Amino acid sequence: MRTRRLLIGLVALAVVAVASPGVAGATGSPHPPPGPVTVASNLHNPRQIAVGPFGTLAVAEAGTGQVGASDTSIPCGEGPEGPACVGDTGSVTAIFGAWTHRPVATRVVKGLLSVAAPDGSAATGVDAVTFGPWGSLSGIMTAVPADLPPKLARQNGQVLRFTPWGPQPVADIASFSLSHLLPGNLPETDPYGILATRHGTYVADAAANTLLRVSNHGNISIVKAFEVRANDGYDGVPTSIAEHDGNLYVGQLSSLEPGLAKVTVLRPDGKVLKVYDGLSSVTGVAVAKNGDVYATELFTGEPFNSPGALVKISARTGARTVTELPAPGGVAVGGGSAYVSINSVSPTDGAVIRLPA
Structure with missing residues (x-):
């Protein structure tokens, strides 16, 4: 199974794996932590999250494909996992005051490309957003x-x-x-993660197995080429990007097999500094000011037959705290809280929750 089919198939089949919207307590603690607080609901296939000026959150919503689209005349085609329908239902939701008792969520961008199953589930579209150093908002399509x-x-x-x-x-x-394929890589592309910095914008192409940099003048270059294993299909599959102390943290889906996903720490020039391995199905990554690493796992064990989770890796001890969640798609940290998108493959029941960091 190769990278684009791996990622799309993972999202598509996860729909049947989300059995409950409940959240289990974190492991390794004698007392359950405070319960999650919902800061946004009724989201359409919510994915990665970014923190912007004044603590504002932006959430990428991959949309519902042709369900609710302004133009339903485009014929549905056959995708890697079945019928795929195109529409303009992708969006970005902003959440103001996410740390308060009364957060306000509103869609600030609409009309974006979305491809989904006929019922609007398992969409792909705008899968990640990022705030630039001066507050501008961008996304990857x-x-x-x-x-x-x-x-x-x-x-x-x-x-x-x-x-x-x-x-x-x-x-x-x-x-x-598509014009700079890695040796052995199929002619596939699936831009999925994005991070804006003062020195340019980084993009994770999950199907091309590359981390790219877009300069402030719009020039594109390859920063890191991840593994392409043509024999078994366990490619790198980078999905998400975060930054801490000038280094890049790249979440990698890698494979459907439990324990083969990871977070790779890179210098801006692509040199690998550290790898946090032993993870599963990583879809999002964030780093707190103290260096703690957070990763969302769409599954924690057997694919399609296990819950997802937020994994916190302590910068001081390396200890891991796992909080089970239903199909998490992205994570952001700020102000002592972790914000996670859940039910990330649902066309109607997606949400963002707040947890203690």
Whole structure:
């Protein structure tokens, strides 16, 4: 099973694995921690989260495909895991006052490319968002190998900057990846993670198995080429990016097998500094100010037959705290709290919860 099918299949089949929206207590503690607080609900396939100015959260919503789309005339095609329908239902939700008793969530970006099953589940679209150093908001858009209306075609496979005049394409990640394939890699691209910094924007292409950098002038280069194992398909599959003390933390899905996912710590030039291994199905990563690492696992064990989790890795001791969650898609930390998107493959029941960090 190769990378794009691995990631899309993981998301698609996770729909049947989410049996309950409940949250189990963290392990390794004699007393259960305070229960989670929902800060946003009724989200459409929510994925990765970013923290912006004044603690504002932005959540990427992959949308519902053609369900509720303004144009339902585009014929559904056959995707890697079954019928796939295209629409403009992707969005970004902002959450104000997420640390308070009365957070306010509102969709601030709408009309984004979304591909989903006919019922709107298991979507892919805008899978991650990021705030730039000066507060600008950008996102990374999936790549769809299909003819699209002009409005959606200009978003396809792009880094998008969200402006009052609509989403503006900044860099064509999909075209770059397909023209710079790694040896042994299939001609696939699935831009999935994004992180803006003062020195450029980093993008994780899960299917191309690369970490890319987009300069402030729009030039694209490969920072890190992850493993491509043509014989068994256990590729690197980078899904998410965080930064701490000038280093990059890249979450890697790697494989469906439990324990083969990881978080790789890199210098900005791509040199590997450290690897946190023994994880499963990593879909998101964040790092607290003290260096604690947080990773979301879509599954904690046997794929499609185990819950997901938030894993906290202590910077001081290396101890791991696991909090079971239903299909988490992304994580952000700030102000002493961890924020996690859950039910991340649901077209209607997605949410963001707040947990003590």
